[in-house]
Amino acid sequence: MAEHEEKKHEESFIDKIADKIHGHDSSSSDSDEDKPSKSSIKAKLFRLFGREKPVHHVFGGGKPADILLWRNKKLSAGALGIATVIWVLFELLEYHLLTLVCHLLILALALLFLWSNASQFINKSTPHIPEVQIPKEPVSEFALALRFEINRAFTVLRDISLGRDLKKFLSLCCLSVFSHVDGFH
Template identity: 70%
Template sequence: MADHEDSTSPPVESMMEKISEKIHGHDSSSSDSDNEKSSPSAFKAKVYRIFGREKPVHKVLGGGKPADVVLWRNKKISAGVLGGATAVWILFELLEYHLLTLVCHCSILALAILFLWSNATTFINKAPPHIPEVHIPEDPVLQFASALRIEINRGFALLRNIASGKDLKKFLSVC
């Protein structure tokens, strides 16, 4: 039992020595090469990266704004993302709110705000809000309806063939 404890302690000590050497920036071993001593930038790059990583964390996360948000470099945006995610979690998990209900309530609220805003502009002598007219073209809607009708008819024909009992293998695979 004592032999087992002695056999595991030297690797642990050597690992701790390596980590402390990386952190403190000095190396007491005599096996250093001349290249590491001559290029201090390569030595500094390894000193400041934990566990001897090749790339910084910002680059590993893809760089740019998403990495800045994850690493909290822009604190306002990161706090906003965290607050928004927390609000969504509270709505959907704790309050058991549903997405369709949320979308409907938001659209009702937006409609009520626009209605009140357009009516309040007459009392405060401001221009009413510009609400654009929306038109759906007829041709794409008809093409979509026609394609949908064709696919539904194909599905009904397939179900009819399966239910007629002509192909037992297909019937059993559907069941």
Template identity: 65%
Template sequence: MAEHAAEHESLLEKIVDKVKGHDSSSSSDSDDDKPSPGEAVTGKIFRLFGREKPVHKVLGGGKPADIFLWRNKKISAGVLGGATAMWILFELLEYHLLALVCHILILAVAVLFLLANATKFINRPPPQIPDLKIPEKPVLEFASALTYEINRGLAILGDIASGRDLKKFLGVIAGLWVLSIVGSWCNFLTLFYISFVLLHTVPVIYEKYEDQIDPFAEKALMEIKKQYAVFDAKVLSKVLSKIPKGKLKDKKKA
């Protein structure tokens, strides 16, 4: 009885302290300390894919994100222009990579050879040919990052195939099916170029108009969830209910 009375008194003290603290805080806070309506609204705004970081951080930050978001317009335009030139060269003009590399090497060696021999007639020193080497560290870092991403993708596919998340499984199947359809329309180089162009356009457009895109994406996501709930109730539940789980267990016991 004594312990119960002590617990009751401590509970009453906590309630009184909370009430007093709430009254003191509400009376002492000024209008300047209250969050503005804009801050309260932005805290509740839906963000695409549930992100909490800026688009620059989502893309990994650093120079690649600067290029995709056009922080330096000259570099971004140069990268996109180079990719476009390569696509036109290989896809439209049907040029081959090995032929291009050989022709570039032939041109470079011929120019250097002619310059080296021309300097003998004009009494000038021969051109200094740089010692060309591929640095080992960036290649190893790229290989390590690529290996990590491939292993992570394989782990995700294995987790999805284990049957733990039906929604994620159906999403992956639908995505691979759409990708297979797109792949039948164009070859890998064109698909890679389209993805490269999308990386240079979609993030920067979304970053500029995210306040208009996010509400529309929220409505679309709610509609997708609603349709999935209907599909789950009408189709998946019936299909799963027809699986003879009890008969299989009886057969195993027998």
């Protein structure tokens, strides 16, 4: 008798799980108002771990989410290729960022030079390169501020060397001694 009740309980539990998976609820009536729509069932099925928001929305939506989720396969493959090239350059070949920037600037300058000279032979327009001029006012203000800070540093160094500021002299001596002990040269 106990086995029969246990089987019945087990079957009803399995039926409840099956009904939940298939979107049916045995306790609800068969009216259209109580049944969940197909779109809500489909939306719940495609969300992992019971999330409320889709993954596309979690990643911020738009093009970045499309690239991360491989919805635009060409852009995603391009981003993966660029990341791989950067990793190979910096990790495997031990290339440095400053060297890369300098080489890219030299390459851009060479291409612009060739383009401007070749445009005369093939009757094409020369590249439009805007004229860049640095304004006088901000540069002079920066130079004055830098001059003021350098003069102030010289004054502090002069005061230390003349023995007028013993506290700074001792702190610089201790800093110098400890930097040699720690290996900072």
